[in-house]
Amino acid sequence: MIPRKLKLSLSLLNTRLKKNKVLSGFKIFYPFKIASTIQNTGLLLLVFSSNVFAVSFLSFDPRSMALGGAGVASSPIYNATLFNPALLVTSGKSNVFFSVPYLGARILDRDGFINAVDEYQKNNAQLAFDTQLQLAKTRFNQGTLVSNDIRVVAGAAAQWQNDLNNLSNKPLRVSASYQLSAGKTGHATAWGAHYRRYYVVGAQINFNQDDQQQISKAIRILNIMADIADNVEDTIALANELDLSTLEALINTSIDSGELTSKLEDYFYLPGMQQLIEEAIDTGRLATDLKEYLRLNDLEAALKDPDAINNPPQLNQYIRYKPSNKLQSTIAVQGAFISESSIGFATALANFQGVTVGINLKQLQLTTIDFETDIADVSAGEVTSKGNQTEYNKFNADIGVSYHFNSTTKMGLVVKNVLPYDFLTALDNTIKYRPLARFGVSYQGTFFHLVGDVDLTSNDPIGFDPNKQYASLGIELPMTGYGALRFGVRKNLVNGATLPSIGLGFSTNQLNVDIAVAKSEKNDELGAALQIGLTF
Structure with a gap:
C-alpha cells in the first residue's frame, strides 16, 4: 500500500515550483535577536x-x-x-x-566566566553567523541559494547558541x-x-529556557527547510519528464484500493522513478515533523493552486510556530x-x-x-x-x-x-x-x-x-x-x-x-x- 504521505510529495511536484522559491518570504532569523541582545548588553554590567x-x-x-x-x-x-x-x-x-x-x-x-568570554571571543561565533546569514540572503536574492547554504547558517547559529550558553x-x-x-x-x-x-x-x-527553546526551534526549522529544498530540487527534475496528472491518479487509485496497481507498478521501470518515490517517502516522513510548525493542509491546497507556478506561496503565512519578540x-x-x-x-x-x-x-x-x-x-x-x-x-x-x-x-x-x-x-x-x-x-x-x-x-x-x-x-x-x-x-x-x-x-x-x-x-x-x- 502506498503511504498517504505521498500526496504531499505529489502536490509539491504538481506545482513545478522553481528551485528555492519554496523558501520565498520565510523569515526565521529574527529569534536570534535574543542572542544578539545578550552579547551587546549582557557584558555591559x-x-x-x-x-x-x-x-x-x-x-x-x-x-x-x-x-x-x-x-x-x-x-x-x-x-x-x-x-x-x-x-x-x-x-x-x-x-x-x-x-x-x-x-x-x-x-x-x-x-569561569572570564574563560567563557575568552572562548566566546576566540570562536567569534557571532561574526560567523552574521557572515553566513548575509551570504544566504544575498544568494537568495540572486536565485542561487541551495539547501547547504541554509544548513551552514543553522550550524553557525548552533555554535553561537552554545557559546552564549557558556556565558549564562x-x-x-x-x-x-x-x-x-x-x-x-x-x-x-x-x-x-x-x-x-x-x-x-x-x-x-x-x-x-523559553528563549533557549525559541533559538533551538529556529535552528531546527532552518534544517527542516533545507531538507524540503533538497526534496524539491531532486523531484522537480523528474516532474518535467512525467505525466504527473496520470501518475497522481494512479497513486490515488492505489491508495483507495489498498493495492499497488499494475499500471503504477510500470512506473517503477522508468529511469529515476524509484528515486522519486524514495524522495517522496522521505518528504512524507519530514512532513510528520513539520506538523508542529506548519499548517500542512492549507499549504498543500496553496501548492495545488495553478497560480502557484508563477506566484509560489510564502511559508511564513503557514507557520504555526511564531517566535515571540518579547x-x-x-x-x-x-x-x-x-x-x-x-x-x-x-x-x-x-x-x-x-x-x-x-x-x-x-x-x-x-x-x-x-x-x-x-x-x-x-x-x-x-x-x-x-x-x-x-x-x-x-x-x-x-x-x-x-x-x-x-x-x-x-x-x-x-x-x-x-x-x-x-x-x-x-x-x-x-x-x-x-x-x-x-x-x-x-x-x-x-x-x-x-x-x-x-x-x-x-x-x-x-x-x-x-x-x-x-x-x-x-x-x-x-x-x-x-x-x-x-x-x-x-x-x-x-x-x-x-x-x-x-x-x-x-x-x-x-x-x-x-x-x-x-x-x-x-x-x-x-x-x-x-x-x-x-x-x-
Whole structure:
C-alpha cells in the first residue's frame, strides 16, 4: 500500500515550483535577536552581583593583601582601626599619622566566566553567523541559494547558541575599596579614625529556557527547510519528464484500493522513478515533523493552486510556530555600597602586663542595589535608580584585644560589627550584618616577620561566592635599606580554595609605600592594592 504521505510529495511536484522559491518570504532569523541582545548588553554590567547575603572579612590594603589577609595581631598604625583597634597602642613614642587613601580591588570569577568570554571571543561565533546569514540572503536574492547554504547558517547559529550558553549563569563579582585614616599613637593610650568606602557588586546573565527553546526551534526549522529544498530540487527534475496528472491518479487509485496497481507498478521501470518515490517517502516522513510548525493542509491546497507556478506561496503565512519578540532572558544585578566612618580608642591595661584593648565606634551608610531586568531593556542608569536601591544609616562597633607575650611574639583577637542587622533590598532580599570574629598571631624574628590569622566564624558573603572562613599565613622579609618583600597565602576552610599573594613595601621615618597583587592558580580571583602613608 502506498503511504498517504505521498500526496504531499505529489502536490509539491504538481506545482513545478522553481528551485528555492519554496523558501520565498520565510523569515526565521529574527529569534536570534535574543542572542544578539545578550552579547551587546549582557557584558555591559559585569560589575554587579546577585544573591546578596552578608559581609565577609576581606582585606583591601596592600600590606595585609600581600600577607594573605593577615593583620589582626600585626598591622601598621594607619590600618589598626581596620583590623584591630587595640593595635593603636605601640611601645614607642607617640606619633601622629596620616595616610592618603589606599586603593584596592578584587575580581572573583568562581564559575569561569572570564574563560567563557575568552572562548566566546576566540570562536567569534557571532561574526560567523552574521557572515553566513548575509551570504544566504544575498544568494537568495540572486536565485542561487541551495539547501547547504541554509544548513551552514543553522550550524553557525548552533555554535553561537552554545557559546552564549557558556556565558549564562556564570557570575562575575567585583569588590573594591578606598580609605583615609588619621590618628595618634602612644605607649599607654592612642586614638585613630578612618573613613572607608567599599563596594561588593556584580552581574549574572540568566538565559531563559523559553528563549533557549525559541533559538533551538529556529535552528531546527532552518534544517527542516533545507531538507524540503533538497526534496524539491531532486523531484522537480523528474516532474518535467512525467505525466504527473496520470501518475497522481494512479497513486490515488492505489491508495483507495489498498493495492499497488499494475499500471503504477510500470512506473517503477522508468529511469529515476524509484528515486522519486524514495524522495517522496522521505518528504512524507519530514512532513510528520513539520506538523508542529506548519499548517500542512492549507499549504498543500496553496501548492495545488495553478497560480502557484508563477506566484509560489510564502511559508511564513503557514507557520504555526511564531517566535515571540518579547525576550524573557534577564540580567540580575545586586550589590551594596558601604561607607564606614570610624573613631577608635585603645589603652594598655595597667593591671595586665602586655594587654591592650581597643574599640571602634562607627557609623555605617549602606546602599543596596537589587534589580532584575530584561536583557533588551537594561541600562547603566538602573544602577543609580532610587527604585532599585534601599538606604540605611546604622551605628556599629568593633572590639579588639592585643597581648604581647614578649618582645617578639603577640596575639590579637577582634570582633567586628558586634551589633547584628538585617537590611532588606528593593526586591526583598536580605543583607545580613553579623559579628565577625578573627584571631591572629605575630612573630618578629631577626630576619623575618611571620603572621597568621584565622576566622572563628563562617560567613555568608555578599555576591555569588560560597561561604567563607579564612585562614591566612604571611611572611615579611626585610630588604637592604628601607624595603620589605612580602609573601602570603589565604585558604578558605569551607571549600579549600587558596589564594597566593605577593607584595613590596618601602618605608622611611615619614613615608610608607605599599603595593600588592594576589592571583589564584585557576585565575578565578585577582586582587591589587596600593597605599601611601605619612607619619610625623
